[in-house]
Amino acid sequence: MRVIIIGAGGHAQVVADILLRMAETGENISPAAFLDDNLALKGQEILGIPVLGETAVLPAIPHEAVIIAIGDNQKRRQLYRALKAGGEQFATACHPTAVIAPDVNIGPGSMICANAVVNTGSVIGVNVILNTGCTVDHHNQIGDHVHIAPGVNLGGNVHVGEGAFVGIGAAVMPQCQIGHRSRVGAGAVVIKSLPERVTAVGVPARIIKKSLELEQ
Numbered sequence: 001m002r003v004i005i006i007g008a009g010g011h012a013q014v015v016a017d018i019l020l021r022m023a024e025t026g027e028n029i030s031p032a033a034f035l036d037d038n039l040a041l042k043g044q045e046i047l048g049i050p051v052l053g054e055t056a057v058l059p060a061i062p063h064e065a066v067i068i069a070i071g072d073n074q075k076r077r078q079l080y081r082a083l084k085a086g087g088e089q090f091a092t093a094c095h096p097t098a099v100i101a102p103d104v105n106i107g108p109g110s111m112i113c114a115n116a117v118v119n120t121g122s123v124i125g126v127n128v129i130l131n132t133g134c135t136v137d138h139h140n141q142i143g144d145h146v147h148i149a150p151g152v153n154l155g156g157n158v159h160v161g162e163g164a165f166v167g168i169g170a171a172v173m174p175q176c177q178i179g180h181r182s183r184v185g186a187g188a189v190v191i192k193s194l195p196e197r198v199t200a201v202g203v204p205a206r207i208i209k210k211s212l213e214l215e216q
Contacts, residue, residue, distance in 0.1 A: 001028050001029050001030065001064045001065055001091065002030050002032040002062060002063045002064050002065075003019060003029060003030065003031050003032060003063065003064070003065050003066065003067055003091045004032055004033055004034075004035060004058060004061060004063045004065075004066045004067075005019075005031055005033070005034045005035070005049070005066075005067055005069050006034075006035055006036075006055055006058075006066055006067065006068045006069060006070065006079060006083075007034070007035075007036055007068065007069040007070045008034035008035070008036035008038070008041050008044075008046060008051050009036070009069075009070075011069050011070065011071045011129075012034060012036070012069035012070070013046055013047060014069075014113060014132075015067060015069035015093050015111055016031045016034070016046070016047050016049055016069070017047060018093040018094070018095045018111065018112075018113065018114075019031040019067075019091075019093055020047065021095055021096050022093070022094065022095075022096065024096075025096050029091065031047075031049050032049075032061070032062070032063055033049060033050050033051070033052045033061055033063075034046060034049055034050070034051040034052070035051070035052060035053060035054060035055050035057065035058060035061075036051060036054065036055075037054045037055055039053070039054060042054075055079070058083075058088075064089065065088070065089045065090060065091035066083060066088050066089070066090060066091065066109075067090060067091045067092075067093055067109060067111070068080055068083070068090075068109060068127060069111070071129065071147060073145050073146070073147050073163045073164075073165055073181075074163070076127055076129075076145055077127065077144070077145040077163060080109060080126065080127045080145065089108075090108035090109035090126070090127070091108075091109070092106055092107075092108055092109065092110050092111075092112075093110075093111045093112065094106070094111075094112040095112060095113055095114040095115075095116070097114045097115050098112045098113070098114065098115065098116045098117070098118070098130075099115075099116070099117045099118070100112065100116075100117075100118045101118060101119050101120040101121075101122070103120055103121065104118050104119075104120070104121075104122050104123070104124065105122075105123045105124065106118075106124045106128075107124055107125045107126035107127070107128065107144065108126055108127075109126050109127040109128075110124055110125070110126065110127060110128040110129070110130070111128070111129050111130065111131075112124075112130045113129075113130060113131050113132040113133075113134075113150075114132050114133070115132060115133045116130045116131070116132070116133065116134050116135070116136070117134075117135045117136065118130065118136045118140075119135075119136065119137050119138040119139075119140075119156075120138050120139070121138050121139035121140075122136055122137075122138065122139060122140040122141070122142070123140070123141050123142065124136075124142045125142055125143045125144035125145070125146065125162070126144045126145070127144055127145045128142055128143075128144065128145065128146045128147070128148075129146070129147040129148065130142075130148050131147070131148060131149050131150045131152075132150040132151070133150055133151050134148045134149070134150060134151060134152040134153070134154075135152070135153045135154065136148065136154050136158075137153075137154055137155050137156040137158070137174070138156045138157070139156055139157045140154055140156070140157070140158045140159070140160070141158075141159040141160070142160050143159075143160055143161045143162035143163070143164065143180070144162045144163070145162055145163045146160050146161075146162070146163065146164050146165070146166075147164075147165045147166070148160070148166050149165070149166060149167050149168040149169075149170070149186070150168050150169075151168055151169040152166050152167075152168070152169065152170050152171070152172075153170075153171045153172070154166075154171075154172045155171075155172060155173050155174035155175070155176070156174045156175075157174055157175045158172050158173075158174065158175070158176055158177070158178070159176075159177040159178070160172075160177075160178045161177070161178055161179045161180035161181065161182065161196060162180050162181070163180060163181040164178045164179065164180065164181060164182045164183070164184075165182075165183045165184065166178065166184045167183070167184055167185050167186035167187070167188065168186040168187070169186055169187045170184045170185065170186060170187060170188045170189070170190070170205075171188075171189045171190070172184070172189075172190040173189070173190060173191050173192075176190050176191070176192060176193050176194075177193040177194070178190065178193075178194050179193075179194050179195045179196030179197065179198065180196035180197065181196060181197050181211065182194050182195070182196055182197060182198045182199070182200070183198075183199045183200070184199075184200055184201075184205060185199070185200065185201030185202070185205070187203070188200060188201050188202055188203065188204075188205040189202075189203045189204050189205060190204070190205045191204045191205070192204075194207065197210060197211040198210050198211065199211070
């Protein structure tokens with residue numbers, strides 16, 4: 001299966017490496033090209049994979065699936081919706097070192113990075129990033145377009161709402177909920193549920209900002 005990687009920055013290169021490692025283990029998957037709207041990257045080759053131009057040229061490149069390798073949740077969500085509406089199929093990238101329970105449900109377009117752990121009963125939405133070395137304990141519900149950053153630890157029965165971001169090294173205690181599009185700062189410890197569209201930082205995490213952004 002030929003996969004086009006949308007984005008060619010640092011995170012996209014991590015995703016490309018995951019796909020290459022998957023191919024080494026016998027998976028029928030091959031990163032065919034990067035596409036990035038930064039035209040300064042056009043013509044470069046990264047990890048042996050060419051950067052063929054901007055996202056608009058996607059229909060002209062032979063492929064069976066795409067994966068959106070952009071860390072920003074809002075941009076990733078917008079691209080996912082546009083590409084899905086255009087009939088694209090989405091690949092899932094799962095590093096061979098990730099430990100995933102057999103009953104875990106992972107949505108299309110998601111990225112499970114090296115040494116991530118996802119325990120039994122968990123459900124991972126579409127277009128999600130579970131970044132390097134994060135742990136998602138039993139019966140978590142991770143919403144669509146979420147980014148769980150490197151080294152995050154989520155306790156059991158945690159719910160993370162659509163489009164939320166949990167920063168590097170943060171911890172979320174069991175049974176807590178992170179609201180839709182909320183942000184948890186790096187190293188924070190969430191000991192009680194957070195509402196939607198807030199930013200929380202510190203130990204224990206406290207809300208420092210409420211977002212007034214319009215739904216998109």
